[in-house]
Amino acid sequence: MTPADALSMATLVSLVLLGLALLISAIRIFIGPTLGDRVLALDLMTVVAMGFVGAIAIRTGLMLYLDIAIALALLGFLATVALARYILSRGSTSEGDGR
Template sequence: MSAELFIDWVSLASLVLLALALLLSLARIIIGPTLSDRVLALDLLTVVAMGFIGAIAVRTGLTLYLDIAIALALLGFLATVALARYILLRAQRGENA
């Protein structure tokens, strides 16, 4: 087995597992009983999507995908901070968090 074939199989397996993780985190966003669970699942979705993009970058050999993953990381961080602030303000007003 050559190294190229090994990388091909491993990247395919990682894409399948990451797709499963994406579906499970999406299910947690839809189901997730509290808003905090949904925010955490959204953060997980962002991290898994970055891994998915990274696996695609390894599989195709294009480094452009890594720039996309960095932009997604920044966007996910800002979304998590904004939603955490929203939860904090909501808790201070006495609403259900």
């Protein structure tokens, strides 16, 4: 087995496992019992998607995909912060503190 074959097999296995992780996190988003579970699953999905894009970059040899992964990381961070602020504001109004 040549190093190129080993790399191809390793990236194929990683893509399959990352695809399975994406599926599991999507299930958690749909059936999550609380909003916090859904936000955490969405954050997990962005991290797994970054790994997926990184594995594709290694498999194809195009490092342009790494720029996409960086943009996805920024988008995931902003989405997590926005959803956390939403949960925080929703929690303060439900306590009845007069806001």
